[in-house]
Amino acid sequence: MNTLNNVTVLGGGVLGAQIAYQAAFHGKSATVYDINDEALEAARERFNKLVSVYIEAMPDAEEGHAAKAAESISLSSDLADAVVDADLVIEAVPEILDLKKKVFSDLAKVAPEKTIFATNSSTMVPSQYAAEAGRPDRFLALHFANNIWVQNVAEVMGTERTSKESYDAVVAYAEETGMDPILVKKEQPGYVLNSLLVPLLTAASALYVNGVADVETIDHTWRKGTGAQSGPFQMYDVIGLRTAYNVSSASDNPSSIKFAEILKTEFLDKGKFGVASGEGFYKY
Numbered sequence: 001m002n003t004l005n006n007v008t009v010l011g012g013g014v015l016g017a018q019i020a021y022q023a024a025f026h027g028k029s030a031t032v033y034d035i036n037d038e039a040l041e042a043a044r045e046r047f048n049k050l051v052s053v054y055i056e057a058m059p060d061a062e063e064g065h066a067a068k069a070a071e072s073i074s075l076s077s078d079l080a081d082a083v084v085d086a087d088l089v090i091e092a093v094p095e096i097l098d099l100k101k102k103v104f105s106d107l108a109k110v111a112p113e114k115t116i117f118a119t120n121s122s123t124m125v126p127s128q129y130a131a132e133a134g135r136p137d138r139f140l141a142l143h144f145a146n147n148i149w150v151q152n153v154a155e156v157m158g159t160e161r162t163s164k165e166s167y168d169a170v171v172a173y174a175e176e177t178g179m180d181p182i183l184v185k186k187e188q189p190g191y192v193l194n195s196l197l198v199p200l201l202t203a204a205s206a207l208y209v210n211g212v213a214d215v216e217t218i219d220h221t222w223r224k225g226t227g228a229q230s231g232p233f234q235m236y237d238v239i240g241l242r243t244a245y246n247v248s249s250a251s252d253n254p255s256s257i258k259f260a261e262i263l264k265t266e267f268l269d270k271g272k273f274g275v276a277s278g279e280g281f282y283k284y
Contacts, residue, residue, distance in 0.1 A: 002165070004087040004116065004173040005029055010103060012043025012075070014240055014276045015120065016092035018148040021050045024069040025061075026177040031074040033082035040075040047073055050149075057149055080110040088173060090142060092120045095246045100124070101132045108134035116166050118142035122194050123247055125187040127159045136161035142170055143191050144179070146238045154179035155191040197235070198247075204232035205248070206255035209262060215281050237280035241267050 005028055009020040012032040020043075024030040034040050047070040054061040054069075076082040083089055089111060093103055104117065111117070116138045119126050126133075126141045133139040140162045143155040154174035158167050174181040184191055190198055204218050213221070219231020236244050241263055248260035267273070267280060274280035 002087065002114070002169050004169055006085050006087045007031070007173075008033060008083045008086040008089045009092055010034075010079075010082075010089060010107070011092040011094075012039055012046070013092065013094075014046065015144060015146055015148070016090075017043050017046035018050065018146070019090055019092060019120065019144055020073050021047050021054075021069060022148050022179075023177050024072050025054065025066065028177060029074075030072070031076060031082050031086070033076050033079055036077055040077060044075065054149055079106060083107065083111045083115065086111060086115045088116050088118060088170070090118045090120055095121060095123055095243055097124060097128060101129045104129050104132040104134075108132065116140075116170060118170060120144060122191070122243070123189055125159075125189055126157065126162075127187060130159055130161070137163040138166045140167060140170060141184075141191070142174070143193070145193060146240075148179075152179050153182050153193060155182040155184050155193060157184035157187060157191055159187060201232050201236065201244075202253070202256060205259040208233075209255055209258045233281040237274035237282055237284075239274070240276055241272065241274045241280050 007023045007028050008031040009016045010033050012034040016032065020030045020032045032040070032043050034043060051066045051070050054066045055063055089107060091100065091103055093099055100119065100121065107117065117133050117135065119141050120143055121141060122143060126139055130136055130139055136159065140159065141155070141157040145151040145153050156167065156171050156174065171181045171183065182192055188195060207213050207218055208215060215233045219233050222228055222231045245260050245263040245268060248256045248263065251257060271277060272279045275284050278284050
């Protein structure tokens with residue numbers, strides 16, 4: 001089984017930055033690719049903020065090690081350069097099917113033959129763009145949850161054509177980077193985690209858009225009634241309202257469509273993206 005030491009993450013957004021930093025923190029050689037210098041600078045800022053987060057949250061996160069991990073991550077806006085020696089490429093771009101197809105099509109043209117491709121999609125299955133990836137035996141899903149350092153599940157889901165060697169190598173990579181691998185036996189939109197979580201979030205958004213209860217009441221009810229640390233709208237802020245919008249706008253559920261409209265006009269158009277921007281349903 002191949003050891004996956006060199007990882008490239010496509011997309012330096014909130015979760016992409018976490019995936020890269022988690023890899024670097026656990027001794028992997030990590031590179032982040034994004035479309036321009038502005039996006040890469042934003043990713044660098046996210047790495048720097050994660051240093052203090054890890055020091056506070058992780059018992060073994062010594063200050064020097066945490067800072068060194070952030071400094072070690074390479075940045076590139078040249079895709080071929082970013083993946084030149086990659087053992088594993090993890091795609092972490094927005095949940096837009098055509099965008100993911102283009103990303104994998106471009107990647108297939110420049111990545112080494114050895115490289116395993118993984119999608120971090122939270123809603124789509126890898127076979128939806130396996131043709132664009134062009135290496136069916138070395139293509140699968142590796143889905144991370146936000147706040148990766150504490151909610152450290154990594155769902156591994158292959159297609160019918162993913163090789164056992166590739167699957168096992170990615171499971172081992174997850175373990176080596178401090179994750180708890182969740183072995184998904186067949187393709188399922190939403191995997192395990194979001195198959196459980198999305199119905200909750202959908203129900204919460206329906207209560208909100210239909211005027212049954214306000215955001216604070218819905219969150220309070222869930223926390224008080226279940227003992228959970230976060231309510232559904234706090235979860236939305238962590239996930240990111242752009243992701244919530246992309247998923248809701250693609251739904252044929254009337255409440256979800258209405259929720260997407262509210263997200264766009266009342267939040268996204270006003271620069272409120274959730275925790276990442278400092279404000280969403282709540283201020284941070």
